[in-house]
Amino acid sequence: MLGWTGSILRVNLTTRTHRKESFTEEFARTWVGGRGFAVKILFDELQPGIDPLGPENKLVVALGPISGIPAPNTGKAVVAAKSPLTGFYGDGNLGTRLTEQLRKAGYDALIVEGKAERPTMLYIEDDRVEFLPADDVWGRGTFATNEWIYGKYGKGVGILNIGQGGENLVRYAVIRSMEGRSGGRPGMGAVMGSKLLKAIVVHGTRPIPQADPKAMKAVGVEDLKKIHQMDQDSGWSRQSTTGVLAWCNEVAGLPVQNFRKTSHAEAWKIDGERLDEARVATYGCPTCTMRCGIAIRDKEGHESELDYENVGLLGSNLNIFELDQVGSLNYLCDDYGLDTMSAGCTLSFYADAIAHGAAEGDFRFGDAERAKQLLGLAAHRQGTLGNLLADGSLRMARAFGHGSEAYAMQVKGLEVASYNCKFIPGMALAFGVSPIGAHHREAWIIAFELKNTTRDSYGPEKAAKVIELQRIRGGMFESIVACRFPWIELGWSLDNYPKYFNLVTGLSWILNDMWALADRVYALIKLHYVREFPNATRKADYPPAVWFDPGNADTEGPIAHRHLEADKYDRLLQHYYDQRGYDNRGIPTRALLEKLGLSREAEEAGKYATLT
């Protein structure tokens, strides 16, 4: 088997043991890597109903066959577990040196089981695994933890670590790496924290097996140069993802004041132009030549690395239009190890709940200083309020009552990314049917909706576009484990990815093979959901209720008096199910599961819910 190391490292923190396990070529070809590996491993090994913050949950770090080699934007890793935020499969990806190091150590994936007796750092060097005390940095932030590890091992090692958010089981705590990189929005950092696992450090010394390493290196290096040139020619990384903020503000798609409004006169103060002007440094992931991380000085003088999602949800969504203050909130989230998106939506929900009389409190939109304090309370689960904030917007809404769940901006418990779909039906669908909750990673179709169809349409073309993008973004890129940005932002051809895949594996895949993989991965995530929530209905695939509320419609601007319409949205959802081969509840049919090679998994899911 070429392309894969053929090995998974399984570590048990309770017994302080480890084992190198082989996987078959059939497993490799069926699931490829990354999200594919993670979803299959967790489906087979986790019993439904387990406590996601208990020792029986497992953390999977999974890589793909092109991970860690010199090819465009392959320095990423997928982290996955049962999510403490959503209650079923959750995952995320982040740029990290750990990718190359784990592959060089001889593994395509790492499974962490059990729970340590005391704060622990896992150190992996090829076949050697050490369980080291991490008491010195338990209670400290991710930046200090990184420095502590660098001091021991140098900067070349691969690191995953958590901050106080993960330690204190904040349900949207992320895993961090390389100072500015975060992954695992649905609480993967909390899963690490529940295991008293502060950090994973990896150093590998072996070559990564490849079918044609010479050709791959030549192609990879040349393509990295071409992508760099394309970025320079287009000017994309001048503002990177933050360029879209000004556009969202123009077309009534920006989250403002907990998504109550869709634009703001002061949005220009935090847009991509201002960010570029304030730039003090630029950062990126390993093997990236179109670096997207723009760092500014925050209010307290720290470097804070921002992208659009951070600025939208910690800025306009909280009515905060001072860029250095947005930088401060972002820095705190990064240091505590909190997901900036869920943190932003949870704070905005709290302010909104107070404004609507559902809760008592002193937090108002626009109050950056109080927002900083609240992030600290959440990260440390300090007091009743800190505990409420640490549980995310949905649980907070259920605690507050008074109908506030309608404006908790989440789907399946995961907070909505920074696009206000008050009247963007297709993107609302993309959030609704994102397999892990409201993540923008799976599909983003707003430009398509405005340019290639109409904003009013709830037609099948939008469902088709969502599926097309899910296959590419959430399926192929998450499973081969590469960043989508060269393709999606610069137009780098998708055909390059099967080419890289074939050079390292010796196989002859085409894009259609990737789409079959993607459909298999999406179907199995859905079966995870079915096992955990057998009585769920199609309403679970609805976006936040407030987007359907006529009373919440804009009163002026391009979408004045417009809002999502429930009956039309439901028909759009049905288009999605029909095109996917899912039944009326949004569950893959037995016929589809058999076609995807998931008969055994169907049998297992069938124990919990009736499959049609």
Place this chain on the structure above:
Amino acid sequence: MRVTVKLIGPLIYAAGFSEKELTLAGPATAGEVLARVNVEKGRPTILTRNGKAVGPLDALEDGDRLVISPIYSGG
């Protein structure tokens, strides 16, 4: 006729401005205004007039705000 042109993202640096008011001698379409701005020919863009998507043949009116953006992908 006066229209405000707003550019988004990298288009700003190529054209040398972020937002400005243009005075036009007579009626003009969105595409005609686009042609007057230094945006690389053939570069895919999305045009909005007062926040609503328009095509290059759509006529502009006095006081309109025309936004010219590259096609973003949502990251």
